[in-house]
Amino acid sequence: MKNKLDMKSLKVKLWTYFILFAATIMTILWLLQIVFLNTYYKSMKTNEIKKIGDSLVAEYGKDDFEDIIYTTSFSRGVIIQILNEDGIPIFPMNTSFNPRPPKFNSMDSRKFIDKLENDNQGKILYTIEDSRLGRPTIVYGAVLQGEDGENLYLYINGLLDPIDSTTFVLKNQLIIVTIISLLLALGLSFIIASKISKPITQVTNAASVLAKGNYNVVFEKGDYTEIDDLVATLNYTTTELSKIEELRRDLIANVSHDLRTPLTLIKSYAEMIRDISGNNPEKRQSHVDVIIDESDRLTRLVNDILDLSKIEADLNQIDYKEFDIVRTTKEILKRFLILEEKDGFIFRLNCSDEIKVYGDEKKIEQVIYNLISNAVNFTGDNKLVFINIKNVGDFVKYEVKDTGKGIPEEELNHIWDRYYMVGKTHKRAVIGTGLGLSIVKNILTAHNSDFGVESHVNQGTTFWFQLNTNK
Structure with a gap:
């Protein structure tokens, strides 16, 4: 029994890969939910403000443009205004349904209009810190053509809501999820690794028995097609090896028989010539003929063995x-x-x-x-x-x-x-x-x-x- 953990074993490898996989997934979740969440949220909010602004520019000039502004402002939670060339809001005017417009000082409105005038496409999109709220806001601006030929300016302001509290909640949840996931990965990887490696271990143990010359060993099938195919092949191999071993024993026994018989006769007849028929020409010739025939039989046997080896090679x-x-x-x-x-x-x-x-x-x-x-x-x-x-x-x-x-x-x-x-x-x-x-x-x-x-x-x-x- 091995006391030292085998780092190359299938069980340890599967366990390690499973843990690494779970750790990789959790790392990706942490990066997406915590590290990149602010950047992702800001990007999504910026794209949303841009789409609202581009849509209003396209709708400008329609009879229900005023209604569109109101609907968009309330449904999207953004401030929408139309400014004149002096930076004064001319729409929407004072109304109980309109979100309270931000107060522009002359310097801020002038900077906003100058940015628009200097932009080749007549549209701007940027982030600025709101001094009143102490929070960053996204500002969208576009140049609109007034009915009397003067330029009007579309102003959209969307607040970037703080997500620190959301991130904090997500972080706590991810800590719990990470711990649970790693514990589950440890348990599941151990169970799966053991289940997969068990039939392979059984095959290995049976193969060790086969290697010792026991051809009666039977390889047992498992729960996987690949293992079953391997087991079927090994069982077939065992059967064939058993046949070969039986043929080997028969070959040795039969060749030994065919060698022993003529050698026995040669020795016997040589002794008869020495002790009995040495002086009797007729008997001596008969005995010599037997010796020659048996020698020829031995020669044929050796030649056939050599021929078979030569042909197979x-x-x-x-x-x-x-x-x-x-x-x-x-x-x-x-x-x-x-x-x-x-x-x-x-x-x-x-x-x-x-x-x-x-x-x-x-x-x-x-x-x-x-x-x-x-x-x-x-x-x-x-x-x-x-x-x-x-x-x-x-x-x-x-x-x-x-x-x-x-x-x-x-x-x-x-x-x-x-x-x-x-x-x-x-x-x-x-x-x-x-x-x-x-x-x-x-x-x-x-x-x-x-x-x-x-x-x-x-x-x-x-x-x-x-x-x-x-x-």
């Missing part, structure tokens, strides 16, 4: 060329004449005189030899092996059929594995080493050729493959 070096597969087959069958003469095997070749295919002749020769060897080992008591070669469109289909007991359907997908034996019962082959089908599979895969097997229990087995008839 260098599958892309295929020397494609056109060759007569019938002639190649006949040459291979000559190597089985000894079985016809001594053991009564029968090889039936069914094909035309010449069939051209495209591929690596040396490697295809190895495929054919291994398939025929396999048929010899598993054919029936009649010792009959059929070889069928026929054209099928742009392909040539090659079949090797025995008359043996057949292969159960559930084992057909495994027969291409190294040293896989049907029924798990390893027997001493009549010819070959037990690695032939694995070599066949690798060579045909390198040729991108279709291949397969068809078998029925007690009806024999047919291995087949296809080769192109042209490039």
